[in-house]
Amino acid sequence: MKKTMSEKLTANFIRHIINNDMTNGKIPNGIVTRFPPEPNGFLHIGHAKSMCLNFGLSSEFSGHCNLRFDDTNPEKENKEYVAAIKEDVSWLGFNAEDKCFHASDYFGQLHDFAIELISNSKAYVDSQSAEEIRLSRGTLTKAGTASPFRERTVEENLFLFEQMQEGKLPEGSHVLRALIDMDSPNINMRDPTLYRIRQSVHHRTGEKWCIYPMYDFTHCISDALEGVTHSLCTLEFEDHRPLYEWVLENITINVIPKQIEFARLDLSYTLTSKRKLLELVDGNHVSGWDDPRLPTLKGMRKRGYPPEAIRDFCERIGVTKKQATIDMTVLENCVREELDRTSRRAMAVLRPVKIVLENFPEDKIEWIEVPNHPKDPSLGKRKIPLSRTLYIEHDDFMEVPPKKFFRLSVGSEVRLRYAYGISCKQVIKDKQGNIIELRCTYDPGTGGGKTSDGRKIKGIIHWVSASQGVPVIVNLLDRLFNVEEPWSSENFTDNINEQSLDVCTTAIAEPLLAQSATSDVFQFERLGYFCREKTELNSEIIFNRTATLRDTWAKMSKS
Ligand code: ATP
Numbered sequence: 027m028k029k030t031m032s033e034k035l036t037a038n039f040i041r042h043i044i045n046n047d048m049t050n051g052k053i054p055n056g057i058v059t060r061f062p063p064e065p066n067g068f069l070h071i072g073h074a075k076s077m078c079l080n081f082g083l084s085s086e087f088s089g090h091c092n093l094r095f096d097d098t099n100p101e102k103e104n105k106e107y108v109a110a111i112k113e114d115v116s117w118l119g120f121n122a123e124d125k126c127f128h129a130s131d132y133f134g135q136l137h138d139f140a141i142e143l144i145s146n147s148k149a150y151v152d153s154q155s156a157e158e159i160r161l162s163r164g165t166l167t168k169a170g171t172a173s174p175f176r177e178r179t180v181e182e183n184l185f186l187f188e189q190m191q192e193g194k195l196p197e198g199s200h201v202l203r204a205l206i207d208m209d210s211p212n213i214n215m216r217d218p219t220l221y222r223i224r225q226s227v228h229h230r231t232g233e234k235w236c237i238y239p240m241y242d243f244t245h246c247i248s249d250a251l252e253g254v255t256h257s258l259c260t261l262e263f264e265d266h267r268p269l270y271e272w273v274l275e276n277i278t279i280n281v282i283p284k285q286i287e288f289a290r291l292d293l294s295y296t297l298t299s300k301r302k303l304l305e306l307v308d309g310n311h312v313s314g315w316d317d318p319r320l321p322t323l324k325g326m327r328k329r330g331y332p333p334e335a336i337r338d339f340c341e342r343i344g345v346t347k348k349q350a351t352i353d354m355t356v357l358e359n360c361v362r363e364e365l366d367r368t369s370r371r372a373m374a375v376l377r378p379v380k381i382v383l384e385n386f387p388e389d390k391i392e393w394i395e396v397p398n399h400p401k402d403p404s405l406g407k408r409k410i411p412l413s414r415t416l417y418i419e420h421d422d423f424m425e426v427p428p429k430k431f432f433r434l435s436v437g438s439e440v441r442l443r444y445a446y447g448i449s450c451k452q453v454i455k456d457k458q459g460n461i462i463e464l465r466c467t468y469d470p471g472t473g474g475g476k477t478s479d480g481r482k483i484k485g486i487i488h489w490v491s492a493s494q495g496v497p498v499i500v501n502l503l504d505r506l507f508n509v510e511e512p513w514s515s516e517n518f519t520d521n522i523n524e525q526s527l528d529v530c531t532t533a534i535a536e537p538l539l540a541q542s543a544t545s546d547v548f549q550f551e552r553l554g555y556f557c558r559e560k561t562e563l564n565s566e567i568i569f570n571r572t573a574t575l576r577d578t579w580a581k582m583s584k585s
Pocket residue numbers: 061062063064065071072073075076096258259260289290291292298299300301
């Protein structure tokens with residue numbers, strides 16, 4: 027896969043571990059990793075980090091990475107999420123088809139392993155309620171207390187487990203627990219639950235199962251069945267590692283994958299928790315899972331973030347064991363760098379003011395050939411129309427200009443990008459005193475970067491022909507939150523940035539933009555990067571601002 031960043035690789039302690047394992051001959055058959063999303067929501071930038079790590083490292087070391095749906099909770103999961111996740115995985119640039127598995131593929135084998143544990147007196151059916159189990163588990167400072175059902179015989183346990191499976195016992199009445207150690211300092215080892223009863227329909231196995239395995243039991247066995255060599259997960263699973271290993275050591279299975287934990291990605295000014303993202307969607311704070319202000323892959327895609335930029339970001343932030351918040355600017359800069367390199371240039375005026383070039387013939391249209399990219403000729407050229415009436419940005423004119431204002435004012439001269447120098451002769455206002463038109467003249471001798479008499483014109487402004495321009499709607503998107511760590515306040519929705527979506531309905535763009543396709547990204551000169559949104563045929567043209575040209579937040583927090 028093409029790397030957009032410098033070839034120098036950032037700190038990644040897992041790369042070192044794998045490298046060592048490879049050189050020590052510990053992995054004769056090559057490395058196998060997996061990316062295990064639960065199909066209960068859409069993927070976000072945190073998952074992108076995990077994908078880049080799992081798919082990235084496995085391909086770097088000529089191994090492979092499985093996409094495995096961790097689908098053990100029928101109530102929250104569905105087929106739509108599975109399809110959406112696959113689409114996102116492949117959009118990010120990874121293979122979602124060849125090695126695609128589901129934890130539910132292993133329900134039969136998991137059941138057999140549970141029987142093996144019961145037969146070896148390593149698991150028992152507990153008839154306490156969930157609440158009783160929770161209370162008897164103890165605390166960090168207090169040991170747990172044994173269940174009164176802990177001493178059940180193997181036969182009794184096998185019988186009850188079968189009854190659970192056959193749907194003869196109600197939900198919540200029994201669970202299967204591992205028989206480990208109620209005094210363990212690690213609460214996860216105090217007889218954790220392995221199976222619970224759920225009389226629900228699973229999106230893949232239908233009504234076949236009335237019992238569903240817990241994550242801690244499912245995950246390690248799925249890893250082992252797939253021959254995973256390195257099972258990479260986030261830090262919160264560190265305390266689960268002894269259980270991961272206990273399960274595999276106590277059943278008949280060959281492979282024991284190595285679980286390695288790394289710090290999850292927290293990104294400033296946004297959220298990387300599916301639950302909180304769901305709250306934003308359900309509370310109508312955003313337009314849906316693909317709202318371009320969300321850090322979901324669907325949202326970032328709609329916003330115009332290229333997958334290359336997201337992969338580049340994941341490489342740059344590195345992989346460590348220390349939890350730290352990554353600054354949003356890092357992601358935004360990766361996006362800018364990639365788009366600067368790849369996006370075609372175009373001109374659009376967001377808040378137009380009309381100018382009339384008095385010495386430009388009434389009906390004339392001059393088509394000026396310009397490059398689509400200042401550095402990359404392979405992106406081609408296009409022709410833009412110049413006419414007597416044009417629009418320029420309202421902000422590019424000032425009646426009473428401050429010093430060093432190099433744009434347009436009465437009596438001053440400015441250059442139209444790719445075209446001529448113009449000077450303003452007169453300002454026309456309406457009754458309320460609003461500027462409605464600027465009367466200007468142009469200097470035909472200023473083509474090709476020169477003026478007829480060699481004078482200097484400092485400022486260059488963008489413009490659009492009034493007769494040829496097309497109206498566009500531009501969503502000026504900004505960060506969704508105005509605090510750095512929105513997740514740390516309980517009412518996180520209180521910190522939503524009310525200005526995160528500013529719909530600009532006055533914009534006019536050069537005619538080419540009417541022919542652009544959904545998802546095309548352009549740099550609107552001097553304004554930023556903008557991505558065409560999918561709309562119905564013949565309806566309005568909508569662009570989302572992907573990024574500003576520079577980091578405006580840094581400037582704001584300084585002032
Ligand atoms: P959430 O907390 O958003 O619900 P999750 O861990 O429950 O996330 P899964 O679908 O189970 O969501 O995640 C799939 C994989 O992605 C897991 O291996 C998980 O560790 C990893 N992952 C999830 N969030 C992040 C994150 N913020 N940074 C890095 N990896 C993450």
